[in-house]
Amino acid sequence: MSTFKAPKGTYDLIPPNSARFLAVRDAISAPLRNSGYGYIETPGFEDVELFARGVGESTDIVTKEMYTLTTKGGSELALRPEGTASVLRAALEANLHKAGNLPVKLWYSGSYYRYERPQKGRYRHFSQVGAEAIGAEDPALDAELIILADQAYRSLGLRNFRILLNSLGDKECRPAYRAALQDFLRGLDLDEETLRRAESNPLRVLDDKRADVQKQLVDAPLLKDHLCEACKAYHEEVRELITAAGVVFEDDPKLVRGLDYYTRTTFEFVHDGLGSQSAVGGGGRYDGLSEMIGGPALPSVGWALGVDRTVLALEAEGVELDLPATTSVFAVPMGEEARRLLFAKVTELRKVGVAADFCFGGKGLKSAMKSAHRSGARFTIVAGERDLAEGVVQLKDMESGEQTAVGVGEIIAELQSRLG
Numbered sequence: 001m002s003t004f005k006a007p008k009g010t011y012d013l014i015p016p017n018s019a020r021f022l023a024v025r026d027a028i029s030a031p032l033r034n035s036g037y038g039y040i041e042t043p044g045f046e047d048v049e050l051f052a053r054g055v056g057e058s059t060d061i062v063t064k065e066m067y068t069l070t071t072k073g074g075s076e077l078a079l080r081p082e083g084t085a086s087v088l089r090a091a092l093e094a095n096l097h098k099a100g101n102l103p104v105k106l107w108y109s110g111s112y113y114r115y116e117r118p119q120k121g122r123y124r125h126f127s128q129v130g131a132e133a134i135g136a137e138d139p140a141l142d143a144e145l146i147i148l149a150d151q152a153y154r155s156l157g158l159r160n161f162r163i164l165l166n167s168l169g170d171k172e173c174r175p176a177y178r179a180a181l182q183d184f185l186r187g188l189d190l191d192e193e194t195l196r197r198a199e200s201n202p203l204r205v206l207d208d209k210r211a212d213v214q215k216q217l218v219d220a221p222l223l224k225d226h227l228c229e230a231c232k233a234y235h236e237e238v239r240e241l242i243t244a245a246g247v248v249f250e251d252d253p254k255l256v257r258g259l260d261y262y263t264r265t266t267f268e269f270v271h272d273g274l275g276s277q278s279a280v281g282g283g284g285r286y287d288g289l290s291e292m293i294g295g296p297a298l299p300s301v302g303w304a305l306g307v308d309r310t311v312l313a314l315e316a317e318g319v320e321l322d323l324p325a326t327t328s329v330f331a332v333p334m335g336e337e338a339r340r341l342l343f344a345k346v347t348e349l350r351k352v353g354v355a356a357d358f359c360f361g362g363k364g365l366k367s368a369m370k371s372a373h374r375s376g377a378r379f380t381i382v383a384g385e386r387d388l389a390e391g392v393v394q395l396k397d398m399e400s401g402e403q404t405a406v407g408v409g410e411i412i413a414e415l416q417s418r419l420g
Contacts, residue, residue: 273316
């Protein structure tokens with residue numbers, strides 16, 4: 001038993017379960033790769049100020065949940081709590097927006113960190129796949145991203161998820177709504193911390209999950225009633241485009257998400273089989289974020305989908321993913337000459353694209369065949385001195401149990417034929 005354990009609120013990805021995580025990542029990113037999105041990878045930590053400015057100094061993420069550290073040189077860094085600010089920072093630093101082909105379309109995958117109370121579906125280290133479209137203000141772009149996320153989930157076999165949709169307005173119409181909401185909140189029976197939040201970031205109060213708070217918010221003013229004509233028209237076009245694509249959604253006038261940078265379109269994917277942590281992903285438009293972190297005006301939109309929560313959603317629905325076999329052929333040598341020959345054949349099989357493994361460690365036949373069964377291989381090659389003297393190896397079909405002798409020079413072609 002090891003002296004050390006994974007830190008509280010984290011998890012290890014271990015075979016065979018890790019294969020599901022890889023399959024989910026591939027499925028989420030596949031529609032993006034097919035739609036002009038290029039891969040980007042950013043450091044696991046950034047300047048603290050990037051998140052303070054971008055995510056919002058009054059958000060729980062910045063005030064309570066960020067892991068921060070001071071370097072030996074005195075710099076203040078933070079483990080990234082989300083992906084958008086880092087990706088936009090990298091795009092600006094590389095001047096991708098100046099290449100003349102807007103929007104800049106990027107996708108990413110990685111680990112993120114937040115100091116939260118650990119529970120099922122909520123970890124201090126979690127994995128996401130995200131997408132950002134930077135530099136264009138177009139309802140079709142918002143619709144594209146929602147459609148691609150829906151496509152990704154459906155390709156995995158998920159059916160019982162819901163898409164919640166709202167508009168948060170823009171700098172023209174949100175100030176009036178913010179003032180109306182603050183007036184309403186000041187008249188409620190709220191604790192001191194929530195009242196302070198109502199003054200600094202009133203929209204976040206709408207996202208409070210406590211039942212006693214939600215009960216008081218029933219008659220709260222709604223942003224949809226305060227949208228300017230431009231925001232109304234923009235939102236309606238997003239709704240029309242995703243409806244025409246056959247994507248079903250629900251209007252949720254109280255949906256605000258937990259980050260300060262969102263404007264206009266905001267959306268969330270929820271799965272009712274996950275209990276209190278029902279959100280599996282979400283995103284929206286963030287037209288002012290570039291200017292917040294020192295860049296030019298670059299209206300943008302994006303989302304992030306949780307890999308671990310998507311895996312939990314699949315489990316809740318009982319969806320079994322069709323995972324490729326990690327090993328198709330397993331080689332069992334009996335004797336030194338067979339060991340050299342079968343090792344060479346395994347190498348050759350791998351070169352032609354056949355997943356093959358080898359019985360290492362000089363095991364006896366009985367133990368080696370147990371390893372072959374555990375590998376999940378469809379076929380096992382067995383060879384001993386007598387076989388090699390006759391110029392053959394024994395090919396065993398692990399499903400039927402049938403075993404046939406195949407010429408040493410023919411085994412690669414035979415396996416390729418049988419595996420299709």
